[in-house]
Amino acid sequence: MKKLGWLLLVFAPFLSSAQDIVEIDSISYVICDRMEELDIKNDEELMDKLYNEIAIPYIMSYPERKRQDAADRLFFRLQRNCTAFSLLLDRLSPPKSGTGRIFEKPEPTISDEDLQMFKEVDEFYYLEVDGVRTYVTMEKGIWKDHFADDTYSKLSYEWINEYEFVLEFIKSNNLGRANLSVKGDQYIYQVLSKEKNHFRVSVNVPGQREYQIFKFFFKPQE
Incomplete structure (x- = not known):
């Protein structure tokens, strides 16, 4: 190869x-x-x-x-x-999404006001490793990824403490996500801070040391 x-x-x-x-x-x-x-x-x-x-x-x-x-x-x-x-x-293949990986759990610095804003917003987007946008809706305990190729993923979400929520995979017709996860797989998200047009968020697979940091945008980039 x-x-x-x-x-x-x-x-x-x-x-x-x-x-x-x-x-x-x-x-x-x-x-x-x-x-x-x-x-x-x-x-x-x-x-x-x-x-x-x-x-x-x-x-x-x-x-x-x-x-x-x-x-x-x-x-x-x-x-x-x-x-x-x-x-x-x-x-x-260096990612174009601006993500990073660390091996200690990050500490949130977000204010109570900004955290409340995160919890009230129901539409976001993030960048895939190739820089393409994936849009997210968070409503009534359901997280949906809407991919550029018109596929989707569906997961449930539940807040487990002030800053963290757990995503649990339900189903997907997207090639990558359907092969990455099986029903019941969980991911722990933590809201870290609010910047001009995005939140900094970490994601961790339970039982692993790695925390991936990424930008979760709440309005189009200027």
Whole structure:
């Protein structure tokens, strides 16, 4: 695989079997552990090594008609389950969204007034890694992502303390989100601060050390 060929994934039906998900998550953890063992400085060589040694043999174990589905699911579940893999992707294809990753829980600095404003706004947008806008509605405990390709994701949300709410995945017909999450997966969001036209928000997968910081816009950029 040369020049990030592993990224050229074809749109295909998503795997739905619970057994498939358990197996693919297990393979993602194997790949993550293997990353720690390998001493390869070149990121493309590291990616090729991981795929040729572990991912491709696993994908090829599926019947031919299911291999693309398995490749898609593994690629996206790796991003959820393995921080090192996400960081590797960031180095190979730097995000245009202005996001950052830290490994200690950030402390909110937002005022009570600005926090109340966040809770009263029901329409936002954020930037995907390629810089494309995704619009969000938050109403009556339901969070919906509206993607540029006219697909969507639906999640429930519930405030768990003054600054944090938990998103729980319900369903999606978007290739990336449907492969990234399965029903019941949770994400913890924390509102950190308010800037001129956006809020700074962190998101964390329960049980992981990584906190991703991103901008949650509440009006068009000027």
